[in-house]
Amino acid sequence: MDEATHMKAIRIHQFGGLEELRYEDAPIPSPAADEILIKVAGTAFNAADVKIRKGYLQAFFPHEFPYIPNIEVSGTVEAAGAEVTDFQPGDRVYAALDMSRDGAAAEYVVTKTQYAALAPVSLELSDAAALPIGVLTAWQGLFVHGNLPQGGRVLIAGAAGGVGSYALQFAKQHGAYVIGTSSAASMPKLRELGIDEIIDYTKESVTDKLTDKVDLILNLSPESTEVLNTWLPLLKEGGALISAVNPADEALAAQLSVKVHQLFAQEDRALLTRVAELVDAGKLKLWITDRLPLTELAASHAMSEAGKLRGKVLITI
Incomplete structure (x- = not known):
């Protein structure tokens, strides 16, 4: 195998x-004229990776085999296509990748430039991979689709996950009152990040514990559509339930004068640039709970399927 043309x-x-996640040699991709080739420093686990592996997202993001997973990356620009003017070799970058293309569970990955931004300078470069999908999902869920008002009330279901910890921080910076669901193990960290109220989902139901209505529910938990539907009456009129996992029922929402939306994060280089500035200013904290080598990627999938993930699991290359 020629090491100059192949990678792990x-x-x-x-x-x-899990047995379908094979560690092997693959060709190093070549960047097109409008793409950059990134030498990967880090990538991160996402719940979507499990769904992609099982084929559940094929209708939304069709994949050809063999497929390299992982949609978050940080690393160094190794080469830039002829039309690329905004990045050059040696730049430290991070990106939320196009989910229908090969990902970052590899030594190299290519991406179109609109998916990437310069990484925070205050972080170890590999750690920046814990940011992109989480911050895009959190921001777009709260503000683009959720229209969280200044000083509003928000319930974040799954507040201790890889998206929830960023959503909590963004919402608090927006002056919101933040209620979150979590297990006992994550509560100290959530309190440190400034949460106002916690519902222990292992012992308490959201419908029993939420006494005052909220402007927004951001669902990052694997609750079923049936359960989410029971949450719709907890919204103020005109409020929204935005779910990054299962959808809530649109007809029922319309009857209650609220809205529902199923969230897939969209690329937004300007937001990634802004997030890098927030991190470097000490205004956004990462919560990395595990670091695994690429050879142990399957362990992150197993942890997720067992419901044992908190914070963000980083994969170092």
């Missing part, structure tokens, strides 16, 4: 279980 990567050759 995790590849999936068919949809299925």
Whole structure:
């Protein structure tokens, strides 16, 4: 195998279980004229990675085999296409990648430039991979689709996950009153990040504990559509339930004069640039709970399927 043309990567050759995540040699991709080639420093686990491996997202993001997973990356620009003017080799970058293309569970990945931004300078470069999807999902869920009013009330279901900890910080900076669901293990960290109220989802139901209505529910938990529907009456009139996982019922929402939206994060280089500035100013904290080598990527999937993930699991290359 020619080391100059090949790299180590995790590849999936068919949809299925953990055994489909194979560590093997793959060709190093070449950047097109409007793309950059990134030498990967870090990537991060996302719940969407499990759904992609099982084939659940094929209708939304079709994949060809063999497929390299992982949609978040940080690293150094190794090469830039002929039309690229905004990045150059040696730049430290981070990106939320196009979910329908090969990802960052590899030594190199290519991306179009609109998905990438300069990484925070105050972080270890690999750690920046814990940011992109989480901050885009959190910001777009709260403000683009959720229209959280200044000083409003928000329930973040799954506040201790890789998106929730960023959503909590963004909402607090917006002056919101933040209620979150979490297990006992994550409560100290959530309090440190400034949460106002916590519902222990292992012992308490949201419908029993939420006494005053909220402007927005941001759902990052695996609750079923049936459960989410029971949360719709907890919204103020005109409020919204934005779910990054299962959808809530649109017809029921319309009857209650609230709105629902199923959230997939969209690329936004300007927001990634702004987030890098927030991190460097000490205004946004990362919560990395585990660091695994690429060879142990399957362990992050297993932790997720067992419901044992808190914060962000980083994969170092």
